[in-house]
Amino acid sequence: MNRFAFFVPVIAFFALALMLWQGLYLDTKALPSMLIDKPMPEFALTTVDGDEVTNADLPDQAFLLNIWGSYCLPCLIEHPTFMRLAEEGEIPVVGVNYRDRQNLALNWLDDNGNPFEFSILDESGRFGIDLGVYGAPETYLVDGDGVIRYRHVSVLDESVWREEFMPAIAELRSGVSQ
Amino acid sequence: MRHFYTSICLVFILLTLGNSNIAIAQVDTFKFDTPEQQQRFRKLSDELRCPMCQNTNLSGSTGGVAEDLRREIHRMIVEGLTDADIEKFMFDRYGDFIFYKPRFRAETAFLWFAPILFLLLGFAAGYMVWRKSKLSAHQSASLDVGQLNRLNDLLDSKQ
Numbered sequence: 604m605n606r607f608a609f610f611v612p613v614i615a616f617f618a619l620a621l622m623l624w625q626g627l628y629l630d631t632k633a634l635p636s637m638l639i640d641k642p643m644p645e646f647a648l649t650t651v652d653g654d655e656v657t658n659a660d661l662p663d664q665a666f667l668l669n670i671w672g673s674y675c676l677p678c679l680i681e682h683p684t685f686m687r688l689a690e691e692g693e694i695p696v697v698g699v700n701y702r703d704r705q706n707l708a709l710n711w712l713d714d715n716g717n718p719f720e721f722s723i724l725d726e727s728g729r730f731g732i733d734l735g736v737y738g739a740p741e742t743y744l745v746d747g748d749g750v751i752r753y754r755h756v757s758v759l760d761e762s763v764w765r766e767e768f769m770p771a772i773a774e775l776r777s778g779v780s781q
Numbered sequence: 782m783r784h785f786y787t788s789i790c791l792v793f794i795l796l797t798l799g800n801s802n803i804a805i806a807q808v809d810t811f812k813f814d815t816p817e818q819q820q821r822f823r824k825l826s827d828e829l830r831c832p833m834c835q836n837t838n839l840s841g842s843t844g845g846v847a848e849d850l851r852r853e854i855h856r857m858i859v860e861g862l863t864d865a866d867i868e869k870f871m872f873d874r875y876g877d878f879i880f881y882k883p884r885f886r887a888e889t890a891f892l893w894f895a896p897i898l899f900l901l902l903g904f905a906a907g908y909m910v911w912r913k914s915k916l917s918a919h920q921s922a923s924l925d926v927g928q929l930n931r932l933n934d935l936l937d938s939k940q
Contacts, residue, residue, distance in 0.1 A: 608909075636876075702849075728845060729853075732874060735875055737832035737844075
């Protein structure tokens with residue numbers, strides 16, 4: 604009993620130390636999304652090309668929803684990854700042009716290439732609020748039923764694609780085939 | 782020379798004081814129907830946290846999303862929504878993070894009760910230590926006859 608009582612503070616110390624040590628490696632910038640396993644918010648907007656677009660126009664298979672803007676430098680960094688995904692037909696990518704201007708968005712797509720099925724124009728950022736967006740770039744994985752499954756905040760490069768998105772997509776697709 | 786340094790210091794102090802008078806809040810040009818609505822807007826945008834620039838509230842942030850959220854708060858207040866409605870709107874989209882003071886729910890219960898829990902644990906530990914020291918002090922003062930005899934025998938045998 605005495606022995607046990609002696610070890611209680613020691614164990615408590617190590618438990619606390621372990622917890623705080625892990626805290627050092629927490630990414631406090633990446634907030635959990637409230638929309639995981641919830642359907643995409645309803646929208647009726649236009650694309651950057653001026654076409655009307657609603658939830659019904661979204662792909663009926665799993666797709667990526669990428670929040671981007673012409674002002675956003677990290678978006679330029681992740682852009683080659685989306686270009687490759689689109690070219691190789693790995694997964695459809697839908698864009699949300701967030702807090703931008705239509706002409707700037709169109710110029711950006713002209714200059715850098717357009718990997719998106721279409722880009723939803725969200726000049727006011729109002730649709731971004733419904734998604735819980737807090738800054739470009741963010742990328743959501745949405746399943747074929749229009750349910751949000753995953754969110755990645757900041758740059759989605761090849762290693763993020765391999766380590767986070769590929770397993771999540773594989774899981775989704777295996778679920779569909781069953 | 783000393784006068785020079787003194788005056789430099791004074792200038793800095795005055796500058797700092799001057800700065801503290803500059804309003805920290807972003808200037809809002811929103812129109813409200815009543816002063817009470819304006820008060821509610823102030824209170825909400827002071828209490829809600831900017832999700833992008835994490836250590837400022839909505840009223841103090843220049844971030845794009847903070848600007849949008851202030852506009853949404855204004856819209857909802859003018860449309861007649863209650864503070865609870867507006868807080869729910871924010872929670873549904875940004876989660877507990879949006880509140881500087883997390884709301885009490887099952888998930889946040891530990892956060893709220895942990896200080897009391899640790900205080901009680903501290904009292905319990907203190908009480909146990911106190912009781913033990915009292916007990917051992919009491920014990921050492923009174924060896925019974927058998928123990929005394931054994932002690933004497935041990936001391937005798939050593940000699």
